[in-house]
Amino acid sequence: xxxxxxxxxxxxxxxxxxxxxxxxxxxxxxxxxxxxxxxxxxxxxxxxxxxxxxxxxxxxxxxxxxxxxxxxxxxxxxxxxxxxxxxxxxxxxxxxxxxxxxxxxxxxxxxxxxxxxxxxxxxxxxxxxxxxxxxxxxxxxxxxxxxxxxxxxxxxxxxxxxxxxxxxxxxxxxxxxxxxxxxxxxxxxxxxxxxxxxxxxxxxxxxxxxxxxxxxxxxxxxxxxxxxxxxxxxxxxxxxxxxxxxxxxxxxxxxxxxxxxxxxxxxxxxxxxxxxxxxxxxxxxxxxxxxxxxxxxxxxxxxxxxxxxxxxxxxxxxxxxxxxxxxxxxxxxxxxxxxxxxxxxxxxxxxxxxxxxxxxxxxxxxxxxxxxxxxxxxxxxxxxxxxxxxxxxxxxxxxxxxxxxxxxxxx
Amino acid sequence: xxxxxxxxxxxxxxxxxxxxxxxxxxxxxxxxxxxxxxxxxxxxxxxxxxxxxxxxxxxxxxxxxxxxxxxxxxxxxxxxxxxxxxxxxxxxxxxxxxxxxxxxxxxxxxxxxxxxxxxxxxxxxxxxxxxxxxxxxxxxxxxxxxxxxxxxxxxxxxxxxxxxxxxxxxxxxxxxxxxxxxxxxxxxxxxxxxxxxxxxxxxxxxxxxxxxxxxxxxxxxxxxxxxxxxxxxxxxxxxxxxxxxxxxxxxxxxxxxxxxxxxxxxxxxxxxxxxxxxxxxxxxxxxxxxxxxxxxxxxxxxxxxxxxxxxxxxxxxxxxxxxxxxxxxxxxxxxxxxxxxxxxxxxxxxxxxxxxxxxxxxxxxxxxxxxxxxxxxxxxxxxxxxxxxxxxxxxxxxxxxxxxxxxxxxx
Numbered sequence: 001x002x003x004x005x006x007x008x009x010x011x012x013x014x015x016x017x018x019x020x021x022x023x024x025x026x027x028x029x030x031x032x033x034x035x036x037x038x039x040x041x042x043x044x045x046x047x048x049x050x051x052x053x054x055x056x057x058x059x060x061x062x063x064x065x066x067x068x069x070x071x072x073x074x075x076x077x078x079x080x081x082x083x084x085x086x087x088x089x090x091x092x093x094x095x096x097x098x099x100x101x102x103x104x105x106x107x108x109x110x111x112x113x114x115x116x117x118x119x120x121x122x123x124x125x126x127x128x129x130x131x132x133x134x135x136x137x138x139x140x141x142x143x144x145x146x147x148x149x150x151x152x153x154x155x156x157x158x159x160x161x162x163x164x165x166x167x168x169x170x171x172x173x174x175x176x177x178x179x180x181x182x183x184x185x186x187x188x189x190x191x192x193x194x195x196x197x198x199x200x201x202x203x204x205x206x207x208x209x210x211x212x213x214x215x216x217x218x219x220x221x222x223x224x225x226x227x228x229x230x231x232x233x234x235x236x237x238x239x240x241x242x243x244x245x246x247x248x249x250x251x252x253x254x255x256x257x258x259x260x261x262x263x264x265x266x267x268x269x270x271x272x273x274x275x276x277x278x279x280x281x282x283x284x285x286x287x288x289x290x291x292x293x294x295x296x297x298x299x300x301x302x303x304x305x306x307x308x309x310x311x312x313x314x315x316x317x318x319x320x321x322x323x324x325x326x327x328x329x330x331x332x333x334x335x336x337x338x339x340x341x342x343x344x345x346x347x348x349x350x351x352x353x354x355x356x357x358x359x360x361x362x363x364x365x366x367x368x369x370x371x372x373x374x375x376x377x378x379x380x381x382x383x384x385x386x387x388x389x390x391x392x393x394x395x396x397x398x399x400x401x402x403x404x405x406x407x408x409x410x411x
Numbered sequence: 412x413x414x415x416x417x418x419x420x421x422x423x424x425x426x427x428x429x430x431x432x433x434x435x436x437x438x439x440x441x442x443x444x445x446x447x448x449x450x451x452x453x454x455x456x457x458x459x460x461x462x463x464x465x466x467x468x469x470x471x472x473x474x475x476x477x478x479x480x481x482x483x484x485x486x487x488x489x490x491x492x493x494x495x496x497x498x499x500x501x502x503x504x505x506x507x508x509x510x511x512x513x514x515x516x517x518x519x520x521x522x523x524x525x526x527x528x529x530x531x532x533x534x535x536x537x538x539x540x541x542x543x544x545x546x547x548x549x550x551x552x553x554x555x556x557x558x559x560x561x562x563x564x565x566x567x568x569x570x571x572x573x574x575x576x577x578x579x580x581x582x583x584x585x586x587x588x589x590x591x592x593x594x595x596x597x598x599x600x601x602x603x604x605x606x607x608x609x610x611x612x613x614x615x616x617x618x619x620x621x622x623x624x625x626x627x628x629x630x631x632x633x634x635x636x637x638x639x640x641x642x643x644x645x646x647x648x649x650x651x652x653x654x655x656x657x658x659x660x661x662x663x664x665x666x667x668x669x670x671x672x673x674x675x676x677x678x679x680x681x682x683x684x685x686x687x688x689x690x691x692x693x694x695x696x697x698x699x700x701x702x703x704x705x706x707x708x709x710x711x712x713x714x715x716x717x718x719x720x721x722x723x724x725x726x727x728x729x730x731x732x733x734x735x736x737x738x739x740x741x742x743x744x745x746x747x748x749x750x751x752x753x754x755x756x757x758x759x760x761x762x763x764x765x766x767x768x769x770x771x772x773x774x775x776x777x778x779x780x781x782x783x784x785x786x787x788x789x790x791x792x793x794x795x796x797x798x799x800x801x802x803x804x805x806x807x808x809x810x811x812x813x814x815x816x817x818x819x820x821x822x
Contacts, residue, residue, distance in 0.1 A: 182682045183682045183683060264675060264679060265679050265683065268675060268676050268679040268680075269679075271593045271594045271676070272676065272704065272708065273707040273708070274685065280707060282698050282702050282703050282706040283698075283702055283706075285697070285698050286696070287694075287696050287698050287703065289703055291693050291694055292685070292691065292698065292703045293683065293685065295692065295693040296683055296684040296685055296687070296691060296700050297683065
């Protein structure tokens with residue numbers, strides 16, 4: 001296997017740090033628009049399989065050229081979702097397997113944005129599914145932590161824990177704090193704005209996909225391992241698109257544990273038009289407000305050593321257990337920032353995102369996972385993934401996941 | 412009298428619209444960095460006393476040159492407070508009387524910003540007071556509505572209503588709404604951020620000036636004429652600097668009726684660093700976040716015909732009445748946007764700011780007001796000002812003020 005990771009930002013760099021500890025691949029090219037970033041990583045890690053490259057991720061032919069130049073077999077897209085389509089298309093053109101952690105972007109319904117879906121997340125990618133399948137090529141989409149590990153949990157729940165699923169409710173929460181900052185998001189603010197301010201999408205089997213008002217259905221969810229209660233609200237997320245395609249769940253939702261302060265920040269940015277990606281004339285200079293917001297905040301990938309706390313990704317599953325009785329389960333994965341910094345010099349959220357696509361690549365390398373077309377993580381067997389994640393290093397990734405039985409009556 | 416108004420924005424334009432109805436001056440030059448703006452005003456109003464000019468308000472010598480070229484006797488500064496010092500200095504240099512509506516900017520105390528004052532509003536101007544006085548020249552500072560009319564009310568209270576004043580509490584509130592906008596400030600957001608996010612200043616006779624935390628001492632104040640209750644908080648404002656210099660009040664405060672939503676917006680902008688005036692590198696472009704916020708919002712001067720409601724400026728005065736009994740009075744001035752749009756094609760907040768310096772110019776022209784040095788509005792007799800404001804047109808400005816007796820026990 002010869003891997004190309006596009007993007008040497010927080011998640012891309014963490015994926016490289018994780019991958020170099022594994023023997024499953026022959027070469028790993030790290031490419032960025034700024035070639036100094038991957039070069040620094042290559043110099044630091046000193047793994048002879050690593051190569052740094054420059055790439056223009058906005059051009060499918062540029063992506064295809066790098067794939068061909070390095071005889072790449074598998075590409076991991078680790079740049080922001082604006083670049084999904086050129087990388088996806090470049091991989092098809094050059095014959096490489098494609099993986100990403102966020103899908104092609106949505107566009108709201110022009111007339112009823114908070115009731116009906118418009119262009120949905122991944123629509124552009126699924127439009128090419130038949131073509132990928134016919135060519136025997138694989139695009140494994142949404143293979144980070146959320147989407148990604150959450151989708152693996154959904155598959156696991158359906159195959160091993162439930163005879164029928166009422167709801168797959170992804171619930172994401174953290175108790176991370178950053179010393180020295182009043183406000184410092186632990187993940188890309190550009191992406192957070194995108195997913196939180198777009199109309200939230202919900203799936204119901206008898207209704208299909210539909211959207212709601214922003215921050216709808218607030219709910220205090222109790223997160224495990226000391227994180228505790230966090231206010232969660234509906235946001236737009238890939239799982240709601242992916243899970244209904246490969247599971248039989250009656251309802252799929254995604255609620256993000258933003259907490260009150262973050263919700264207020266996002267609401268205010270929207271009210272003031274500062275979430276906009278459309279360039280504005282500011283005293284003769286053209287600039288998009290959302291880029292200004294991102295530039296005003298610290299880069300989340302650099303905050304690991306000032307961060308404290310844990311982040312949790314998981315799926316709250318309700319329905320009927322394999323024994324025929326009502327069941328409610330929270331399947332989850334917690335990363336403690338102290339651990340990820342000590343072990344990988346990566347902050348928790350970034351590390352938790354990056355470990356999953358590396359693990360998926362390892363399963364594709366071993367043949368434990370295989371397929372063709374445009375597939376989500378829940379299209380594959382969950383067991384080898386979860387086993388390898390939890391197994392102690394060096395056999396596995398040493399990062400256990402958890403299952404909490406919850407009160408099925410309350411669900 | 413030959414007047415120069417610098418700035419043909421919202422307030423400058425309204426001042427011109429108000430002034431052209433008055434016979435007290437011989438010439439009025441309207442100057443702006445963009446000469447098309449005053450020219451449009453001159454063309455529209457068709458008053459032969461009006462002349463449009465171009466000016467660089469950031470240069471004292473450029474200001475002095477325009478003053479000399481047009482033989483200006485009185486200059487009204489109607490641009491944002493960043494330009495106070497060059498205009499103030501240019502007027503002194505060229506021998507013109509100077510008026511403004513906001514004073515030279517403050518800088519917080521370097522070590523204890525929320526306890527002690529640093530550079531105070533107007534400090535730079537008062538530093539030149541002896542020089543102005545020695546030359547027999549007048550700088551009438553803070554002569555808008557707040558500061559301005561509020562300071563006139565303070566003088567009136569001390570001279571006519573109270574034998575001793577416990578507190579002069581400026582209270583500003585409105586019930587304005589703007590159709591079609593979730594959030595549209597009715598006054599310059601640049602200035603609002605400046606005055607609300609700087610440490611609020613308070614004066615106490617036995618302690619001097621000191622500062623507090625942002626948005627301190629929240630209080631619901633009942634505004635008259637149907638505006639009703641509005642949450643007010645301490646902000647930095649010129650009255651707190653001016654009133655103690657010419658009245659004997661024991662305490663002076665300024666509370667702004669921001670309302671909860673606006674407070675949240677300002678807090679959030681500050682938390683995210685978006686209030687900053689320091690340029691930021693945004694993808695290779697240099698831009699100050701506060702300028703981006705201003706550019707993302709509609710220009711308040713253009714919102715008059717979508718606005719509804721009233722704005723109120725006033726001073727809540729507590730102390731001992733002239734009869735020796737406890738007294739509490741709210742002296743106020745309300746402008747209804749519907750009236751100011753119909754009468755002057757100016758929105759209420761802008762009109763209310765602009766009428767006061769024009770009226771002050773008229774009093775200086777008639778000799779009812781005269782003086783030298785750097786003086787606040789409370790250094791002059793309040794009676795002719797308030798009489799002329801309330802008198803029906805064409806004798807006066809047709810905009811009555813009010814006096815509400817309040818429960819002195821509650822004060």
